[in-house]
Amino acid sequence: MQAFADLIQQLERSPGTKDRVAALAAHVQSVDGADGAWALALLLGKRRRRLITGRRLRQICLERSGLPEWLFDSCHAQVGDSAETIALLLPQLALPPAAPLELPLAEWMESRLPALAALEAEAQAQAVLMIWAALPDGQCFLFNKLLTGGFRVGVAAGLVIRALAQVSGLEEAELAHRLMGGFEPSPEAMQALLAPLEAGVAAPISRPYPFCLASPLETERLEATDPAGWQLEWKWDGIRAQLIRRNGQTFLWSRGEELINASFPELDRMAEGLPPGTVLDGELTVWPAEASQPAGFGPLQRRLGRQKPGAALLRECPAAFVAYDLLEQGGQDLRPEPLSQRRAALEDLLQGLPEAVSSPAAGLLRLSPVLPLGSWEELEALRQQARSVGAEGLMLKALDSAYGVGRRRGLWWKHKLEPMELDAVLLYAQAGSGRRANLYTDYTFGLWDGEGRLVTFAKAYSGLDDSEIAELDRWIRRHTTERFGPVRAVEPLQVFSLGFEGLQRSSRHRSGLAVRFPRILRWRRDRTPESADSLTSALALLEDPAVQR
Amino acid sequence: MVLPGDGLIQLTPEGLYCPAADAWIDPWRPVSRALITHGHADHARPGCGEYWAVASGEGVLRQRLGAGIALTGVGYGQERRLGGALVSFHSAGHVLGSAQIRISAGGETWLVSGDYKRDADPSCAPFEPVTADVLITEATFGLPIYRWRPGRQVAAEILTWWREAPQRPSLLFAYAFGKAQRLLAELAALGVEEEVLLHGAVQTLMAPYRSEGVVLPPTRPLSELPRNASLAGRLVIAPPSAHRSAWMKRFVNPQTAFVSGWMAVRGARRRRGFERGFALSDHADWDGLLRSVRDCGARQVYVTHGNSDGLARYLREEQGLAAEPLGRAFEGQRGEEGELVAAVATAVTSPVAAS
Numbered sequence: 043m044q045a046f047a048d049l050i051q052q053l054e055r056s057p058g059t060k061d062r063v064a065a066l067a068a069h070v071q072s073v074d075g076a077d078g079a080w081a082l083a084l085l086l087g088k089r090r091r092r093l094i095t096g097r098r099l100r101q102i103c104l105e106r107s108g109l110p111e112w113l114f115d116s117c118h119a120q121v122g123d124s125a126e127t128i129a130l131l132l133p134q135l136a137l138p139p140a141a142p143l144e145l146p147l148a149e150w151m152e153s154r155l156p157a158l159a160a161l162e163a164e165a166q167a168q169a170v171l172m173i174w175a176a177l178p179d180g181q182c183f184l185f186n187k188l189l190t191g192g193f194r195v196g197v198a199a200g201l202v203i204r205a206l207a208q209v210s211g212l213e214e215a216e217l218a219h220r221l222m223g224g225f226e227p228s229p230e231a232m233q234a235l236l237a238p239l240e241a242g243v244a245a246p247i248s249r250p251y252p253f254c255l256a257s258p259l260e261t262e263r264l265e266a267t268d269p270a271g272w273q274l275e276w277k278w279d280g281i282r283a284q285l286i287r288r289n290g291q292t293f294l295w296s297r298g299e300e301l302i303n304a305s306f307p308e309l310d311r312m313a314e315g316l317p318p319g320t321v322l323d324g325e326l327t328v329w330p331a332e333a334s335q336p337a338g339f340g341p342l343q344r345r346l347g348r349q350k351p352g353a354a355l356l357r358e359c360p361a362a363f364v365a366y367d368l369l370e371q372g373g374q375d376l377r378p379e380p381l382s383q384r385r386a387a388l389e390d391l392l393q394g395l396p397e398a399v400s401s402p403a404a405g406l407l408r409l410s411p412v413l414p415l416g417s418w419e420e421l422e423a424l425r426q427q428a429r430s431v432g433a434e435g436l437m438l439k440a441l442d443s444a445y446g447v448g449r450r451r452g453l454w455w456k457h458k459l460e461p462m463e464l465d466a467v468l469l470y471a472q473a474g475s476g477r478r479a480n481l482y483t484d485y486t487f488g489l490w491d492g493e494g495r496l497v498t499f500a501k502a503y504s505g506l507d508d509s510e511i512a513e514l515d516r517w518i519r520r521h522t523t524e525r526f527g528p529v530r531a532v533e534p535l536q537v538f539s540l541g542f543e544g545l546q547r548s549s550r551h552r553s554g555l556a557v558r559f560p561r562i563l564r565w566r567r568d569r570t571p572e573s574a575d576s577l578t579s580a581l582a583l584l585e586d587p588a589v590q591r
Numbered sequence: 592m593v594l595p596g597d598g599l600i601q602l603t604p605e606g607l608y609c610p611a612a613d614a615w616i617d618p619w620r621p622v623s624r625a626l627i628t629h630g631h632a633d634h635a636r637p638g639c640g641e642y643w644a645v646a647s648g649e650g651v652l653r654q655r656l657g658a659g660i661a662l663t664g665v666g667y668g669q670e671r672r673l674g675g676a677l678v679s680f681h682s683a684g685h686v687l688g689s690a691q692i693r694i695s696a697g698g699e700t701w702l703v704s705g706d707y708k709r710d711a712d713p714s715c716a717p718f719e720p721v722t723a724d725v726l727i728t729e730a731t732f733g734l735p736i737y738r739w740r741p742g743r744q745v746a747a748e749i750l751t752w753w754r755e756a757p758q759r760p761s762l763l764f765a766y767a768f769g770k771a772q773r774l775l776a777e778l779a780a781l782g783v784e785e786e787v788l789l790h791g792a793v794q795t796l797m798a799p800y801r802s803e804g805v806v807l808p809p810t811r812p813l814s815e816l817p818r819n820a821s822l823a824g825r826l827v828i829a830p831p832s833a834h835r836s837a838w839m840k841r842f843v844n845p846q847t848a849f850v851s852g853w854m855a856v857r858g859a860r861r862r863r864g865f866e867r868g869f870a871l872s873d874h875a876d877w878d879g880l881l882r883s884v885r886d887c888g889a890r891q892v893y894v895t896h897g898n899s900d901g902l903a904r905y906l907r908e909e910q911g912l913a914a915e916p917l918g919r920a921f922e923g924q925r926g927e928e929g930e931l932v933a934a935v936a937t938a939v940t941s942p943v944a945a946s
Contacts, residue, residue, distance in 0.1 A: 054857075055866050109735060110909060116901045117736045122858045130736035130855065134877075183857075479858025525900075 045073055046081055046147045047180045053197050062197060066205035075229030076148035082235075083227040084188075085195055085202050092191030093159035094166075096124040099186060102167045107134045112527075119472075119528040122479025125186030132174055132182055143176035151227070155189055200448065210236040215447040218252045220245070223299060247288040250295040251321065251369050251377065252447040256437060256454035264438065264455060265418045273381060273441050274413040274424070276433035277456055278364055279339050279543075280327035281346070285309070285363055287316040288373070296326075304349045306361050312406040315396050319373030322365045322388075323445075324410065329362035331405030335432030336362070339558060340546050365392065366410040366437075369445060377445035384445065385412070421457070428459050434543065435459050462545065462583055464489065464575040465566055467496055468536040471518045472529045474503070482518045482530065483511055485562070487540060489553065490576040496534055497577060499553045500542065505562030514565070537569035538562050545584050555580055594893065594917070599676075599694060599701045600727070602917065607703060607727070611696035612676035614643070616703050626678065628705025629689035630655055630768060643671075645680045647716075648688015650799030651768065667716065683707035684718030685873050686769030687800055693721055702887060704728040706896075708872065709879035710739055713776040714769075714805050718883075726889035727917065731874040732852055733898035738876050739852070745871045746777035752848060752867060753826050760822035760845040764865065767792040767830040769873050770850060772800045774828065775807045788813045788822070790829035790838065834865070852876075884912070893917045 052065045066085070070078050082088075104114055114127070121127040145154060158169055177185055187193040200214075203221070207214045220235050223246065237243045264272075282297040292313040294303045303310045306326070316322075327336040328345060336342075341359040345351060351359075368388035369377055376384050392409050413424060413436075421436070428435050435458035443453040466487035474483035484503050488496035506514065517536070524531040541563045548556035555577070594602045600609050606618040614624040621638030628634050628644075630651040635644075637656045644652055646664030653660060665671060667690070670679045675697075680690035685706040692703045702723035709718050753761040765771045771793045778787070786809045789797070794812040801807065813827060822842060831849060833839065849865040852872025860868035875883060880902060884892055892914040894903040899916035906914035 054861065057864075057866055107735075110905070113735065113901060113905060116898065117734050120734055121736060121856050126857055127736060130738075133738050134735050476858055477862045479856060479862075481862070 043147045043150055043181055043184065044144055044178065045069065046077070046084075047178075047184050049081065050184065050195055051180060053195060059201065063201055063205045063208065066197070066202055067208045070205060070209050073147075075232045076227075077146050079225075079227040079229060079232040080147045080151050082202065082206075082232070083225055084193055085197055086199055086221065086225065087194060088225045088227075093155050094170075094189050096190045096192070098166075099128055099170070099190060100124055102170050103128045103131055103135065105167065106137075106171060107131060109134060115527050120480040122473060122475035123192070125190055125192060126183050128186055129183040135171070135174070137171060137175035140172065140176040142178055143173065144178075148227075150185075150188065158189065206236065210238075212236070212239070215252070218447045219249070222252055223249045223293075223295065247291060248286065248293045248301070250284045250286060250293070250299070251323075251375075251445070253282060253284070253297055253323070254367075254446045254454060255449040256439075256456040257449055257451045259438070259455040259457040263452065269415050269418055271441055272415065273385065273439045274415045274421075275366060275410050275437045275439070276413070276428060276431060277435040277437045277458060278325035278327055278336065278410065279432065279434040280325040280336065280342055280364070283324060283326040283363065284369070285313055285316075285320075285322040285324065285365075286370075287313050287318065287320045289318065294326075302326075302346075305345060305347065305351065307351070308356060308406060309361055309363055312363070312404070317372070317391070319370060320391070321368070321370035322363065323367035323369055324363050324365040327362050327364055328359045329364070329405060329408065330360050336364075338432065339544060360405070362405055362408050364408045364410045367445065380442045380444065381439055382441045385441075425457055425459060462543070463539055463541050463563060464499075464580055464583070465537050465569060465573070466499055466540050467534045467571045467574045468532060468538060469496060469498060469534055470529050470531055471514075478511070481511060482515045485538075487538060487560075488534070489580060490574060492576075492578070496571075497553045499551075499555065499577070499580070500540055500557045500560040502538075502540055502560045502562050505541075506565065510565055534571050537566040537571055537574050539564045539566055545580065547584065553577055553580070555584070599696055599699050599725070600703070609676060609694050609696075609701075612673035612678055612694060614673055614678075615639075616692055617705065624673075626692050627652065628683065628692055628703065629686055631686070631706070634705065643673075643678070643680075645682075645688045645690045647803050648686075648690075650802060651688060651796065654795060654799065667719070681721045682716040682719045684709065684712060684715060687715045687772065687803060687805070689715065691719075691721055693723060699724050701725045701727070702889070704883070706731070706874055707883065708739075708875045709882060710742055712742060712773050712873070713780050714773045714800060714807075720883070720886035722886075722888045724889060725891045725893070726884065726887045727893045727895060728880065728884060728887075728902075729874065729896040730880060730894045730899045730902040731897035732872060732876055733880055733894070733902035735877040737852060737855055737872075738878060739870065739872060742773065742777055742871055743780065745850075745869050746774060746781060749774065749848070749850070749869055750778060750781055750783065752846075752869075756846050757824040758844075759824070760842045761824075761826045762839070762842060762845045762847045763826060763828050763850060764831045764834050764847065765793075765828055765850040766873075768796050770871070771828050771830075772796065772805065772807065773873065774850060774871075775810065776805055779806050779808045783808045785809070786811055788816065788825055788827040790827070790833055792830045792833070793828050834863075881906075881910075 049065060049069045053062055056062050056065060069081060100114060104111060118124055118127045121130065161169055174182055203214050203217050206217050225231060234243045284295045286293040292303060292310050293301060294306060294309055296302050328341040329336040345359050345361060365388060368384050368391060371387055425436050435456060438455040440453045446453055466489055468485055469488045470486040471482035472484040473480050486498050486501050489499045491497045518530060518532050521533040522530040523533055540560050542557040542560040544558035546556045547554060594600060599611060600607050605615055605620045605622050607616040614626050615622045616626045617628055617634040618625050623640040625639040626643045630648055635652055635656060641661040643663045643665060646666055649662060649664045652662060665680050667680060667682050670677050677695045679693045681693060683689040683691045683705050685708055689705060691705055691707060694701050700723045702721055704727060706729050707718055765774055775787060789810050789812055791812060791814060797810055847865045848867035848869055849863055850869045850871050852870060852874060853859045854868030855870035884906060890913060892906055892912055894914060895917045903914040903916040906912040
């Protein structure tokens with residue numbers, strides 16, 4: 043495991059892309075297939091299984107060290123990560139010296155860690171303590187991370203793929219594709235992943251294509267081009283998905299590469315009517331057959347993560363797949379074809395389908411309509427209509443573009459509506475984690491209720507720049523009125539404009555409202571807390587037909 | 592929590608005040624008489640009528656507060672009478688000329704620790720344990736996650752880091768007063784004899800250290816080098832405020848590192864954007880704080896700076912000592928590590944534009 047620990051350290055210390063890719067490539071080449079496969083799975087975040095809870099590790103650490111729990115919590119607030127907190131506290135455990143323990147990464151992952159997880163209370167504590175005592179400094183943190191399943195390295199998948207391309211001589215796009223739909227860490231999988239094209243290793247039929255992603259619109263760049271070169275669509279407010287029909291089987295993949303067939307049985311059935319060798323790219327929505335627009339994100343959320351939904355839920359929140367691209371037809375990869383041709387093929391395909399699949403009455407498979415656009419001047423008016431059709435903005439896709447892998451700036455643009463906005467007062471702060479450890483960066487905001495009290499309304503993490511974060515952190519420390527573990531209550535003095543995508547009534551929230559994607563737009567130093575918005579103004583947004591879908 | 596109103600030392604808007612000596616300790620605002628624990632900007636502020644400090648720190652203080660200040664230099668351990676009180680300065684091991692201040696009057700003795708550390712440091716006198724009835728201690732690193740390795744060992748790692756990059760300039764960021772000189776002294780002790788280049792803010796502090804006889808490698812201000820001189824393989828020490836400033840433009844492909852106790856934590860290392868973080872501090876670590884409280888034998892402990900609440904609670908609940916935080920008044924006064932404020936202040940007031 044030392045080689046992997048060294049790699050992680052090297053990645054942390056090298057700011058340059060080139061150095062990081064070189065370190066990754068060197069690692070894959072220097073370790074054996076089993077360790078390489080595990081390194082890859084961990085770096086790509088494909089293995090995050092929790093074997094022991096952070097709480098249990100903390101308990102073992104506390105019992106041995108005799109440190110009070112509140113002190114551990116203070117340490118955790120400073121470090122932002124329990125695995126690292128424990129690693130830093132190990133000297134306080136006064137563990138007896140032990141012979142150094144060095145095992146291959148694969149052995150840790152495949153046998154040692156699972157065996158440790160299977161042990162009972164005291165035996166487990168003793169085993170963990172023995173390993174802590176025997177591991178070299180740098181490995182304790184890694185060990186804790188792997189055990190608690192929270193291992194994440196700040197390295198983009200793109201860099202890992204670039205390194206694999208260097209090692210194998212394969213195209214990055216080919217590797218990205220081969221990595222889709224899960225990677226089982228084994229020497230065989232590693233070999234298949236890096237096998238030359240000529241070797242003709244058969245792809246699993248479930249494998250999805252890497253998603254082509256859009257970038258936020260750069261208006262100037264867009265307007266320098268001819269509107270006739272673009273396909274304009276609504277940006278649907280659902281989740282991105284890929285629907286695969288191959289060899290008589292259906293695979294519905296989410297953008298996060300999870301198979302979600304079981305959650306959407308009606309779509310699973312619908313796909314049986316698709317011709318063999320079909321892959322559709324589209325948006326998963328809740329959209330009743332008779333409705334003219336989707337039901338919004340709230341109902342969709344009720345369906346997500348719910349395996350085998352009941353009949354009532356299926357009736358109340360019926361799903362629809364809104365198709366906007368055809369990636370495979372008759373088993374042939376259409377991605378290199380220009381969008382104009384793929385679109386034509388998609389429209390033909392849907393027209394030729396049996397009624398039960400694509401008829402408006404069934405409503406299960408819908409075609410994302412192409413919007414007419416004569417000139418760039420019309421764009422803004424169209425965008426403003428997005429909410430009225432239940433969309434969250436516009437998508438612009440270059441008609442002559444192939445279906446790319448990942449985010450290729452300039453081929454697909456997203457042009458979202460301005461988010462809704464309210465001014466709220468900072469009430470609580472909590473230290474962040476990772477890069478933001480020991481900085482107060484997780485904020486809770488309140489709005490005024492009818493009786494002159496501030497009611498918590500939303501939490502937001504992002505939106506301030508580093509210097510604002512630092513300044514606010516200092517302010518929070520000096521204006522703390524109370525502490526609840528890692529959370530500080532502050533004097534209600536600072537006002538922030540919060541943006542959010544959606545608003546819903548909710549009985550689970552004190553304010554009676556649930557917000558979607560809240561974020562900080564601006565620090566309103568010009569505003570006094572009294573001038574912040576009230577729950578009434580939030581409710582007005584909720585009632586506003588122009589705002590709600 | 593505030594100090595009792597009838598104690599030997601009280602908390603006033605200007606800071607800690609001893610009525611018997613009619614003197615403030617490290618006051619936050621100009622006062623008639625200031626007893627200074629050490630020269631960092633959050634402890635030594637300009638504008639006071641008279642200053643009392645350790646003689647070996649006089650050079651630094653005059654440079655920072657003005658050559659003409661009314662300063663009485665006192666040797667470590669010397670007892671001086673101030674009004675109705677006996678005052679003595681005892682080595683704190685923090686930086687050159689740093690002191691814990693001990694005050695006795697009316698049969699009671701108080702000790703104000705200032706900033707201190709227990710680890711060996713070749714650039715200043717070692718910490719001297721002092722007993723008192725009441726202790727006011729700092730707690731900048733008052734959490735058990737902070738546990739320092741010997742400075743010599745960290746310096747050896749820094750040396751390796753420097754030597755392994757002969758093609759690149761090695762830019763080491765460290766607080767200009769204290770940490771930079773400690774590193775240089777450690778490098779000298781490791782046998783480094785080649786010239787180290789300095790940012791102007793660090794350079795201004797070299798003379799006081801050299802005149803106190805601290806053994807240091809040869810140094811030169813970066814600004815004295817010809818504009819086109821190659822910096823590959825050179826070690827350059829600069830204050831953290833210079834990181835990502837215009838000053839860095841002249842370096843071609845430098846490797847950067849920050850030396851600070853905060854670098855013990857991964858998140859802090861990643862956040863600061865340095866390639867390397869070396870954990871080395873001039874403050875006491877957790878064990879050092881507990882040991883110092885024990886050594887002092889005080890019946891009452893007050894805790895300032897950093898995790899003052901946490902250390903006080905630990906002393907109270909786990910060690911059965913009467914301990915209270917003097918928290919918030921001090922928290923607003925401190926900079927990043929104390930030293931960071933000092934470094935920035937120096938960078939602003941010294942002629943660094945040329946470097």
